Every structure is written in structure tokens, then in C-alpha cells.
């Protein structure tokens with residue numbers, strides 16, 4: 001049965017991680033996969049998470065099944081975290097999913113159920129899995145212009161011009177904050193314009209928010225999404241606890257649907273549960289149980305927020321340090337974009353040939369397309385990165 005299979009393409013980011021691990025050079029630098037690292041190069045378990053997990057280990061009465069929608073206390077807390085105070089909050093329904101990845105797939109399947117002819121518009125470039133996940137659900141995928149590699153800024157004019165052409169059969173996939181891979185975020189004015197266009201043109205906003213708290217803060221990072229949720233009749237949200245709770249491998253996220261009415265959202269939720277039954281049935285519990293504990297406990301919640309703020313500050317400090325060292329060594333402000341971008345990533349505009357030389361000659365691993373994970377840097381590695389970049393003509 002399997003002999004005739006053609007080998008599939010690899011996930012370029014995961015393949016880079018494998019290549020990095022095999023590299024024996026002691027001063028190699030991994031700027032690939034999007035995980036946060038502290039100054040010791042570790043991706044630590046957050047204290048709030050450890051405490052909630054220990055508490056769970058001691059008090060959880062059973063490991064019996066939870067249910068198709070997962071932990072409803074978690075679903076409520078995630079909905080509140082993003083939408084409390086918005087008009088859409090009362091018309092929202094949520095399902096716990098295996099990461100935002102699971103939410104992306106479930107929401108894509110929901111859209112394909114409701115509107116098989118829908119086209120999903122993703123940014124050019126976008127997160128590596130957006131296109132394959134949407135296509136796996138049978139949806140057509142097209143791209144809207146997003147980033148100007150020369151200026152390293154979002155090309156808001158080109159983006160808005162394309163969005164202004166969308167209609168009721170279209171779905172607009174937006175990154176809530178900390179755009180992956182570019183690091184360039186949509187301005188408040190453009191979020192406002194997108195909201196107006198959604199109302200005028202009738203397309204469905206689909207917000208993927210995997211880095212809430214990694215840009216300018218928990219509330220600030222959800223501002224664009226909240227603007228939409230205040231105004232549009234319908235939208236869908238994929239949210240993740242991988243980064244902001246450091247729960248990566250626990251596969252913790254949620255799919256949230258805002259319907260025209262609470263009843264419509266409840267119907268959509270029932271469909272997501274049906275779709276989950278056709279795939280993994282129930283999401284893994286552990287990560288969501290931890291998050292529910294943290295968000296429903298004042299002390300743990302405060303501890304988590306403080307830890308998240310510290311991670312956010314560290315990322316922004318690394319960005320500032322990159323700018324400063326590039327300025328000092330290159331005598332140029334052309335790397336200032338590192339300080340303007342938000343979240344883990346920046347697209348550098350390096351060519352495939354430059355990336356290959358960075359890897360071969362300098363042991364610096366950067367994802368295809370030139371994305372670097374700033375949040376994975378150590379302070380000690382910055383001079384190596386600056387030297388390597390300049391040596392390949394960045």
C-alpha cells in the first residue's frame with residue numbers, strides 16, 4: 001500500500017532544528033524554531049505553571065475523560081482574556097483544542113462546513129502552517145500583500161487595497177499580534193480600517209493570536225482583535241497557550257467563534273465538537289487544566305503576568321541590544337528594524353545564498369525566507385550574529 005507513496009516535503013522549521021542539533025560546533029546559534037529562551041539558553045517552565053501543575057498532581061480527583069469541548073473553565077478564561085468588555089463577548093463560544101494548530105484546523109473545517117466555496121486570504125508571507133492547514137480542510141487559499149522586505153515594514157496601503165476587494169465568500173486571516181514570520185504588526189489605524197471594511201464588504205475576520213503578551217503587553221496585544229470584536233457580527237479566533245504560558249508540548253489552545261447571536265455561536269460550537277469527534281475526539285487536558293487554575297486564582301494569575309512581562313521585557317531588550325550592536329559595528333542604522341518589530345521574530349531579507357553561508361561558515365541557523373527568532377538569542381551570541389550577518393553582506 002505504501003510503496004508508491006511520494007515522499008512529502010518537510011516542515012522547513014522543524015528540519016532546521018534537526019540540522020542544528022547535528023551541528024557539532026560549540027558556538028553555533030539557533031535562530032530557527034519559535035521558542036523563547038532565557039539568558040541561560042533554556043526554555044523554562046514558568047513558576048506559575050509549575051505551581052499549578054503541582055497543585056493538580058496533589059488534588060486532581062480523576063483522569064477520566066473531560067469531554068469534546070475540553071475544560072469549560074479554561075474555555076471561559078480564554079474567552080475572557082481576549083474578549084471581556086467587547087460587544088462580541090456575550091455572543092462568543094469556545095472549544096479547547098490541541099494548540100492553536102488544532103483551533104486553526106477546527107475553524108477551517110467549520111468554515112468549510114458553512115461555506116465550502118470560501119477563500120481564505122493569508123498574509124504574504126505568513127506562518128508556515130497556515131496554507132497547509134487551510135488547504136487540508138478543503139478551502140481555497142490566496143495571499144494578500146503584507147510586508148515590504150526593503151523597508152522591513154508592513155505595506156499597509158497594499159494590504160488594505162487588497163482587503164477592500166474581499167466579499168462575503170472570503171475569510172481574512174490576520175495575526176493578532178507579533179506577526180510570524182515578519183515581526184511587523186498592523187497599526188491601530190489599519191485595524192480600524194479593516195474593521196470598517198469587514199462591515200462594508202461582509203468578509204469573515206479570522207484572527208490567529210499565538211503570542212498575546214509577547215509584543216507590548218497582554219491587553220495591548222489584543223487591541224486590534226478587540227476592535228473587530230466590538231463591531232463585526234461574526235468572527236473566529238485561534239488562540240494559543242504555547243508561548244505565553246510556555247506550555248508548547250502540552251498542546252493547549254482554543255477555537256473561539258463570535259456569532260451573530262449567542263445561539264448561532266452555540267451551534268457553531270456544536271459543529272466544532274462534531275469535527276473534533278471525527279479527528280482526535282477530545283483535547284489533552286493537562287495544559288488547559290493548568291491554565292484554568294492560573295487564570296481563576298488571583299495569586300497565580302499575578303505571578304503568571306509578572307513572569308510574562310519579564311519575558312516580554314527580555315525580548316524587547318534583546319531587540320534593543322541588536323540595534324545598538326549593529327549600529328556600533330556596521331556604523332549604520334539599517335538594522336534598526338529589529339527594534340521596531342514586535343514578538344519573537346524578524347524577517348531580515350537575507351537571500352537563500354546568504355542564509356546558506358551563515359549556516360555553513362558561521363554556524364548561524366536562520367529559517368528559509370530569512371526569519372530570525374530574536375527570542376531565542378542569548379546576549380552572549382549577539383556579537384557572533386552581528387559579525388556573521390555583516391560577513392555575508394547583510
Ligand code: PLP
Nearest residue numbers: 099100101127180210240242253
Ligand atoms: N499560529 C501562529 C501564528 C504560530 O506562530 C504558531 C506557532 O507556534 C501557531 C499558530 C501554533 O501554535 P500551537 O503551538 O498553539 O499549536
Ligand code: TYF
Nearest residue numbers: 011013014032033034129180
Ligand atoms: O513558527 C514557529 O517557529 C513556531 C513553532 O510546524 C512551530 O510557530 C514551527 C513549525 C511548526 C509548528 C510550530
